[in-house]
Amino acid sequence: MGLHMNASDEEASYAKNSSLQRKVISLTKALRDELITSLYCNTLPKSLAIADLGCSSGPNTLLVISEFIKVVENLCRKFNQKSPEYKVSLNDLPENDFNSVFKSLEIFKKKLIDEMETKMGSCYFFGVPGSFYDRIFPEKSLHFVHSSYSLHWLSRVPEGVDNHNKGNIYLSTTSPSNVLKAYYKQFQNDFSIFLACRAKELVEGGCMILTFMGRQNDDPSNKECCYSWDLMTIALKDMVLLGIIDEEKLDTFNIPNYYPSPSEVKLEVLKEGSFAINKLEISEVNWNAVDHWEALDIESEISKSFKDDGYNMTQCMRAVTEPLLVCHFGDSVIEEIFERYKNILTDRMSKERTKFTNLTLSLTKKS
Template sequence: MEVAQGMHMKGGDGEESYANNSIIFQGNVISSTKLIREEAITSLYSSTLPRSLAIADLGCSCGPNTLSVVSEVIHVVENLCKKLNHSSPEYKIYLNDLAGNDFNSVFRSLDSFKEKLRDETKTEIDRCYFFGVPGSFYGRVFPDRSLHFVHSSYSVHWLSKVPEGIENSKGAIYINETSPSNVIKAYYEQFERDFSVFIKCRAEEIVEGGRMVLSILGRRGDDPFSKESCDLLDLLATALNHMVLKGLIEEDKVNTFNIPNYYPSRSEVKSSILEEGSFAINHVEFSEVDLNNSGESLHDSGYNVAQTIRAVFEPLLVSHFGEAIIDDVFQRYHEIVVDQMSREKMQTVYFTISLTRKAQ
């Protein structure tokens, strides 16, 4: 299945867009990992005092989360400059995602972002330059030793492609308890290849002493079938299979649709980092996002989940099935999620890992 054209979030500012459906889960992750990033950028700046600070956000997407980490980093550095009585550095901000990302909406927001930043920091910050960098981070994206701080959130669980050799994965769109062993093996091996390349490329692009903070959607243990990593996609498969039974989708279309994600364990991620050898691991922290929002009805909690999943996966679904089925799929998905929430607590798990580029 060709997925490159669909491997981006839903653009624009409509009701189902990623911009309007990325606060509850993705935004929660960014907020809850703030202290880890603050420690990383404080350590970096205090130890190196760069006159020009290059910051990259990999898998930046679009919407309110895109510039939130950049704002946070600049606030930390500006406060340090005031304490140390230093002039503000030059900021070079690189926003990376695949070419299908809605970069235009990001660029349109930059003037208001800069104005707000000046008001909040009480400084001119006149040397703050933004660059859109389209391309896959599973390859070189930046020149040698050009970056000081790299951040990526909710992105590295995306694979470069659907694993090969999983034609016998029937009725599922990701790993589940019925998956043949070769399917599980293929997904893990694709992740291992991709993540190893990711780490190697960043090692070449980040300066010695530079920092990288990754928040990765994953799982706590070694069980690849854990509900925390499989449940949401399994329920989406249920919605699609319901439509097969109703004659609304061909069975073969579902059997040939597979999501290019992998939700790794901490040990799988650490193994790749340690094997590559260029980074020291400073900190690893697990967190979870409860999908059953105690302040909302089940209907509303389920709706938020369905809208979030739609904003993320609609482009892939449209690429494979066409646009005509999308509303029906997510109406069914909403109902299935609400039913699941009524019977058990649902959550997703992610972990944040902070790294330092070692000296050669």
């Protein structure tokens, strides 16, 4: 399917275009710290096994791991406890640039040790390639699981969507009801499998923090969650009209995403039954990852910043979608797709406040 981030040495790579994802991670820090504190205080473990699912490669990959260790080390000092050893598993699909991650580990460890006021526990790293919609760890081997901006990616394009969603690449107001149902069913299947797999891999009392792109509106084809794909569809349709892309190619291209509502997420957790929901928080982040509307009040500066943002948002989307587009449409049209997309984004972002909605779920495995 071509579902992986752009490699780390490219200008349109995820590593160079992941500031939006970093902001989302920062927004969820308080909830993470609260759960880590609860986990540590309830168990006082001699070792802690942590997994980051959908870790990708780049500046965000080890950010949560670093923050996790700092919270635990501060708690150790507070309660005069010996530091645990840390077993850190980094998971993503096999196509992920794990080599870049491994090359950065020595610098990461040195920086972390320098930032700690006292000696910290030993830290061991493991790369775990594979889909998290399957078992990827031994039974009862994990204490804490984190995943950010990965679970809205489905394991596949829903069955029966090809040629039934003509003129769209994702859910839209013009998508027929059977397409909406197929996407929701795929999300239900995938998320249920994810929860069941993690339930086997986590120890009793183990915890998860999961952040999705989602929606607050009950309608899965609402602009709130579909707008970025609608604008890409406009670019692709223009290229169909010009004969650059074949119309049949467009009609058979669908993005394997689903942005769930809070009630849809809660329902699957309750149905699977292995986890207690601690909290479910909703947050928003601007497409540009910087709140220019509040920060700037000079019209010319706003105009300039939004031109830059059109480029930044394009690069962000390109980092996560280019492999899918290349796999379906080929290499030759990619530059034009994203040039047209950038122009459309620049225009819309200069006129509207464009935001993504995020759902962050704090879970504890039941005894």
